[in-house]
């Protein structure tokens with residue numbers, strides 16, 4: 457142990473040196489404990505009070521907040537340094553959470569009971585608590601237009617550095633380059649568990665285990681879905697996973713050359729046989745399909761083959777649009793349809809911006825030339841144009857995959873986790889935190905908030921159990 461502490465403290469020195477601009481060297485490499493493992497000492501010497509698999513925000517925060525004097529906590533991380541995904545979050549600026557009251561926040565985790573599940577975690581450690589935590593460590597946060605919260609420095613690295621400093625201060629040991637390969641659970645006296653966690657470099661034992669391995673998206677950051685397998689081995693069910701917060705690829709996409717056009721607050725209707733959902737949000741035309749917050753946030757519900765209907769003019773204004781076209785033809789019959797439609801945006805009919813390039817394309821698709829005079833507009837022309845403006849149909853050929861998706865939908869079944877502690881209802885001593893759970897939030901800071909809040913909730917539960925059993 458003396459050797460361990462010594463190594464630990466020399467690593468801390470290194471960490472302070474380079475805390476601004478590179479990952480703390482302290483945790484790069486895999487030397488820590490290697491001597492103990494290879495020297496043939498009893499396995500019991502690698503016995504921890506808590507092992508956490510994964511040094512992302514949920515795992516690090518769980519470790520930091522669970523620590524009690526005299527306890528040994530080990531975080532195993534498969535990459536050569538912690539927090540790879542955290543570092544790229546918010547394009548490296550880390551949209552850490554979102555402004556608003558807790559109910560507002562909870563409404564941003566889909567509508568399949570995720571918000572209900574997260575309520576105790578988010579009430580126990582709110583967005584304001586998260587902001588205060590970082591403020592107390594010297595990192596101020598700023599609120600951007602729309603409510604997204606970022607570190608004032610605009611650097612995800614500063615968030616990670618604080619988490620690393622906290623691990624050092626609390627003596628939470630992080631061991632990198634340790635991809636966990638398997639977990640074995642032995643039941644010991646009183647229904648307690650003893651977990652044997654095996655990595656390429658060695659094995660570790662612990663009474664408590666937290667799986668904080670994240671989802672499957674951006675696998676290059678280390679989160680490649682192994683946590684689901686571990687949870688399954690331990691008896692948990694995994695609800696169907698898939699990429700979420702991801703752009704869409706559209707079959708026979710007609711707007712490739714209009715890539716870059718964006719439409720604020722557009723109504724998007726989703727059909728699978730029948731209409732299954734309506735969403736309102738900002739969308740962006742890409743070269744191969746659709747993106748933008750409105751699409752990303754809906755993507756958790758979308759599957760290949762689904763039909764999307766985009767409303768450039770709201771569907772409930774269909775009749776008003778028809779009447780407007782009829783009147784326009786009467787009053788302004790000599791005007792060509794392209795310039796007539798340019799007036800639409802300025803009239804009482806609410807529309808998204810009707811860019812001339814877009815109108816031209818919609819006219820083409822609706823089967824009429826853009827120089828057609830209003831007086832020549834047939835009933836069929838009108839009907840086809842109104843259909844396309846109020847509900848332009850696009851078939852989803854696919855969702856962009858895990859390499860592009862910001863999160864993974866689905867995961868460890870929520871029913872099997874106690875939402876008040878994040879402890880497994882099936883396996884005593886097992887905790888699951890962060891994105892490995894069947895929890896995914898909208899864009900805007902909700903996923904990191906969920907990672908921190910679930911990490912904190914598990915930590916509090918672990919600490920309070922330790923305190924009870926130590927008394």
Ligand SMILES: Cc1cc2nc3c(=O)[nH]c(=O)nc-3n(C[C@H](O)[C@H](O)[C@H](O)COP(=O)(O)OP(=O)(O)OC[C@H]3O[C@@H](n4cnc5c(N)ncnc54)[C@H](O)[C@@H]3O)c2cc1C
Pocket residue numbers: 509510511512513514515532533534535538539540541542544545546547550551552553634635636637668669670671673674677678679680681682683861862863889890891892900901902903904905907
């Ligand atoms: C490009 C991008 C941008 C994003 N931006 C934002 C944003 O601005 N705001 C927001 O709220 N959310 C954002 N997210 C989502 C957010 O980053 C994640 O939801 C969050 O990091 C999840 O935290 P976590 O701790 O559960 O898992 P992760 O951060 O994924 O961490 C899991 C860790 O476990 C390790 N691990 C996995 N398997 C093993 C194993 N077998 N053995 C050992 N270690 C293992 C991984 O290497 C990884 O370090 C973004 C995601 C991406 C991909």
